[in-house]
Amino acid sequence: xxxxxxxxxxxxxxxxxxxxxxxxxxxxxxxxxxxxxxxxxxxxxxxxxxxxxxxxxxxxxxxxxxxxxxxxxxxxxxxxxxxxxxxxxxxxxxxxxxxxxxxxxxxxxxxxxxxxxxxxxxxxxxxxxxxxxxxxxxxxxxxxxxxxxxxxxxxxxxxxxxxxxxxxxxxxxxxxxxxxxxxxxxxxxxxxxxxxxxxxxxxxxxxxxxxxxxxxxxxxxxxxxxxxxxxxxxxxxxxxxxxxxxxxxxxxxxxxxxxxxxxxxxxxxxxxxxx
Amino acid sequence: xxxxxxxxxxxxxxxxxxxxxxxxxxxxxxxxxxxxxxxxxxxxxxxxxxxxxxxxxxxxxxxxxxxxxxxxxxxxxxxxxxxxxxxxxxxxxxxxxxxxxxxxxxxxxxxxxxxxxxxxxxxxxxxxxxxxxxxxxxxxxxxxxxxxxxxxxxxxxxxxxxxxxxxxxxxxxxxxxxxxxxxxxxxxxxxxxxxxxxxxxxxxxxxxxxxxxxxxxxxxxxxxxxxxxxxxxxxxxxxxxxxxxxxxxxxxxxxxxxxxxxxxxxxxxxxxxxxxxxxxxxxxxxx
Amino acid sequence: xxxxxxxxxxxxxxxxxxxxxxxxxxxxxxxxxxxxxxxxxxxxxxxxxxxxxxxxxxxxxxxxxxxxxxxxxxxxxxxxxxxxxxxxxxxxxxxxxxxxxxxxxxxxxxxxxxxxxxxxxxxxxxxxxxxxxxxxxxxxxxxxxxxxxxxxxxxxxxxxxxxxxxxxxxxxxxxxxxxxxxxxxxxxxxxxxxxxxxxxxxxxxxxxxxxxxxxxxxxxxxxxxxxxxxxxxxxxxxxxxxxxxxxxxxxxxxxxxxxxxxxxxxxxxxxxx
Numbered sequence: 014x015x016x017x018x019x020x021x022x023x024x025x026x027x028x029x030x031x032x033x034x035x036x037x038x039x040x041x042x043x044x045x046x047x048x049x050x051x052x053x054x055x056x057x058x059x060x061x062x063x064x065x066x067x068x069x070x071x072x073x074x075x076x077x078x079x080x081x082x083x084x085x086x087x088x089x090x091x092x093x094x095x096x097x098x099x100x101x102x103x104x105x106x107x108x109x110x111x112x113x114x115x116x117x118x119x120x121x122x123x124x125x126x127x128x129x130x131x132x133x134x135x136x137x138x139x140x141x142x143x144x145x146x147x148x149x150x151x152x153x154x155x156x157x158x159x160x161x162x163x164x165x166x167x168x169x170x171x172x173x174x175x176x177x178x179x180x181x182x183x184x185x186x187x188x189x190x191x192x193x194x195x196x197x198x199x200x201x202x203x204x205x206x207x208x209x210x211x212x213x214x215x216x217x218x219x220x221x222x223x224x225x226x227x228x229x230x231x232x233x234x235x236x237x238x239x240x241x242x243x244x245x246x247x248x249x250x251x252x253x254x255x256x257x258x259x260x261x262x263x264x265x266x267x268x269x270x271x272x273x274x275x276x277x278x279x280x281x282x283x284x285x286x287x288x
Numbered sequence: 289x290x291x292x293x294x295x296x297x298x299x300x301x302x303x304x305x306x307x308x309x310x311x312x313x314x315x316x317x318x319x320x321x322x323x324x325x326x327x328x329x330x331x332x333x334x335x336x337x338x339x340x341x342x343x344x345x346x347x348x349x350x351x352x353x354x355x356x357x358x359x360x361x362x363x364x365x366x367x368x369x370x371x372x373x374x375x376x377x378x379x380x381x382x383x384x385x386x387x388x389x390x391x392x393x394x395x396x397x398x399x400x401x402x403x404x405x406x407x408x409x410x411x412x413x414x415x416x417x418x419x420x421x422x423x424x425x426x427x428x429x430x431x432x433x434x435x436x437x438x439x440x441x442x443x444x445x446x447x448x449x450x451x452x453x454x455x456x457x458x459x460x461x462x463x464x465x466x467x468x469x470x471x472x473x474x475x476x477x478x479x480x481x482x483x484x485x486x487x488x489x490x491x492x493x494x495x496x497x498x499x500x501x502x503x504x505x506x507x508x509x510x511x512x513x514x515x516x517x518x519x520x521x522x523x524x525x526x527x528x529x530x531x532x533x534x535x536x537x538x539x540x541x542x543x544x545x546x547x548x549x550x551x552x553x554x555x556x557x558x559x560x561x562x563x564x565x566x567x568x569x570x571x572x573x574x575x
Numbered sequence: 576x577x578x579x580x581x582x583x584x585x586x587x588x589x590x591x592x593x594x595x596x597x598x599x600x601x602x603x604x605x606x607x608x609x610x611x612x613x614x615x616x617x618x619x620x621x622x623x624x625x626x627x628x629x630x631x632x633x634x635x636x637x638x639x640x641x642x643x644x645x646x647x648x649x650x651x652x653x654x655x656x657x658x659x660x661x662x663x664x665x666x667x668x669x670x671x672x673x674x675x676x677x678x679x680x681x682x683x684x685x686x687x688x689x690x691x692x693x694x695x696x697x698x699x700x701x702x703x704x705x706x707x708x709x710x711x712x713x714x715x716x717x718x719x720x721x722x723x724x725x726x727x728x729x730x731x732x733x734x735x736x737x738x739x740x741x742x743x744x745x746x747x748x749x750x751x752x753x754x755x756x757x758x759x760x761x762x763x764x765x766x767x768x769x770x771x772x773x774x775x776x777x778x779x780x781x782x783x784x785x786x787x788x789x790x791x792x793x794x795x796x797x798x799x800x801x802x803x804x805x806x807x808x809x810x811x812x813x814x815x816x817x818x819x820x821x822x823x824x825x826x827x828x829x830x831x832x833x834x835x836x837x838x839x840x841x842x843x844x845x846x847x848x
């Protein structure tokens with residue numbers, strides 16, 4: 014039994030590591046063979062078979078930007094509400110928690126349908142960066158809120174008692190003590206949400222759209238990196254090489270956000286130990 | 289006056305935060321309302337036809353969704369069957385068998401799996417896995433390909449969930465078990481895992497939910513042919529893939545039918561979450 | 576006892592009280608957490624400007640008792656208070672009373688030194704601003720001088736308060752409380768996490784504050800109670816009734832030299848507790 018368990022544990026770990034290495038290696042080897050940094054600065058040509066992905070990177074960043082602008086204030090506000098007002102409004106807090114739980118389970122394609130129906134059609138934004146960013150914001154909200162709220166909950170009990178004992182009002186306590194304390198978690202949550210949003214495809218197909226030109230404004234359609242990969246592999250015969258390169262760019266971006274996450278977490282821990 | 293202004297300030301903050309908090313609940317409501325609203329025409333027009341039509345020929349007004357529901361269920365259950373042992377044993381590996389310096393990097397590997405975009409999984413599956421399966425039995429794009437890729441995508445949910453649960457129970461019992469001269473495996477199989485039955489089921493339900501909602505990877509590797517599969521080498525089309533494929537050109541009744549499949553998905557996930565929630569509450573009640 | 580080190584200890588016991596006029600009247604005060612009764616029917620009068628010590632073993636309700644006096648007890652959702660506390664004849668449980676004003680008037684210093692995660696001066700400025708004080712920088716300086724911290728921190732006012740040592744932190748917390756101009760200061764074992772030297776500084780400070788403020792101090796350290804208090808109340812846990820109660824209250828010198836209660840005799844004599 015002991016040997017069996019040990020064997021299976023090592024086996025599954027080995028398989029998983031092997032597949033990850035194969036996958037990343039395949040993508041890197043196949044794209045580095047033809048990679049050239051002009052790929053990042055050129056416009057796509059003939060449906061993406063030739064040329065680069067410059068407008069696609071810009072569209073992706075714009076979509077992320079819209080998403081973050083919405084998510085940071087609203088997510089922080091909700092996290093504060095959940096952690097600070099659970100005594101006064103237990104029912105509302107309960108409802109919000111349930112809603113977040115459901116929201117985090119809703120499939121991304123359903124977010125895509127919803128975003129299409131609400132933002133593109135009902136509100137008349139059409140296929141646009143606005144629609145895509147707002148849809149992504151709703152989708153990544155639960156992850157962001159959970160990260161920030163868990164952070165706020167680590168606040169020492171004394172930091173709550175002292176302001177009360179000094180007769181500080183709620184607003185002052187939240188503004189001067191809770192929010193500064195929560196800031197590192199806002200950064201961590203933001204980085205996590207960026208990672209989640211970068212990885213998203215299905216929610217964007219029918220909201221931010223397919224257009225691979227440089228968007229002129231936020232009301233223009235813009236193609237995200239993940240959609241570009243999908244389109245090149247499924248709809249553009251002969252797009253494989255550029256699909257590989259785009260996949261590598263996307264993976265590198267994901268690695269960077271992952272690394273950022275670790276760095277933020279570590280520097281923050283160091284700081285907290287001194288404080 | 290001073291008292292009044294102070295109270296006002298606090299009151300404003302409280303209202304703003306409450307309304308802001310309610311936004312998430314409103315979002316869930318809006319999702320439900322909009323997806324339902326858009327699918328009403330189809331429900332009205334077709335009703336039970338969704339389950340008794342000849343097949344899915346949207347341009348001819350035939351909307352049988354059963355093959356796709358079956359596709360979704362087969363592919364996600366298959367993925368769950370593969371992912372459960374993978375998740376369980378990798379969690380056991382990290383928590384008990386990886387020596388100190390190995391545990392952390394391997395944990396990062398699992399987290400990386402969780403963070404990789406589904407389109408990357410689909411892309412790699414299409415480029416490498418599908419040709420391999422094609423050599424065994426054409427066409428390669430198949431239920432099996434979907435199961436394999438999905439299993440890789442959902443096992444981290446099980447691993448990370450279990451690891452989070454291993455830690456507190458291990459703190460309590462592991463030393464005792466070792467001090468009694470138990471072997472690690474005895475401890476794992478006869479003390480730890482039985483005490484975590486509920487959490488394991490909960491994690492599996494979450495993973496199943498994720499698998500059912502997954503779109504891009506299955507869309508890219510499953511072949512997307514609307515047919516009841518007869519073997520795991522048959523191509524299938526899932527509900528999610530169907531939406532992604534046809535939304536671009538769907539009009540009127542067809543578009544509405546796609547929203548209806550979205551609604552089915554939404555409700556399926558809703559039920560799953562409620563069940564997972566029930567399991568968890570059942571467990572906390574026991575304690 | 577060393578007369579030079581503790582110049583305020585003029586005789587065995589304590590300096591006579593400053594003013595025998597009750598500041599706080601506690602009437603039939605009872606407290607329970609859910610079904611558990613903590614203490615019942617406490618009646619006590621705290622004299623203006625005096626240092627009143629509360630001694631007794633752990634877990635007999637001392638901390639809960641003093642946190643009733645500025646209603647900090649309401650932080651515990653299950654806490655239920657009955658009876659009344661009058662400060663200058665006015666009930667603190669009056670529904671028209673502004674809780675924040677009460678807490679400004681009745682300051683508290685916790686057992687753990689708890690500066691907020693702000694800079695040293697912001698720790699004092701934040702509550703001052705909240706209560707709309709003017710001449711803030713003068714008040715900060717005065718408060719820091721009052722606790723003898725000014726010379727140590729005047730050049731590092733913008734540094735995080737958590738860089739200070741334990742004793743400095745505790746004095747900063749006292750400065751923060753004093754800056755608001757309270758009438759009453761509650762101290763919950765302010766020295767229990769400090770080293771002897773810091774303890775000495777804090778005790779000296781308490782002596783300086785005497786007369787200006789009415790002070791209530793919980794302490795486990797009987798010698799300390801003897802050094803700093805004018806009056807002493809002894810809390811004891813009644814094992815039979817399972818509640819805490821005050822078994823003797825009186826002048827410090829009486830409690831230590833001539834206790835009437837047998838338990839108190841044993842406790843101050845070191846036989847019990």
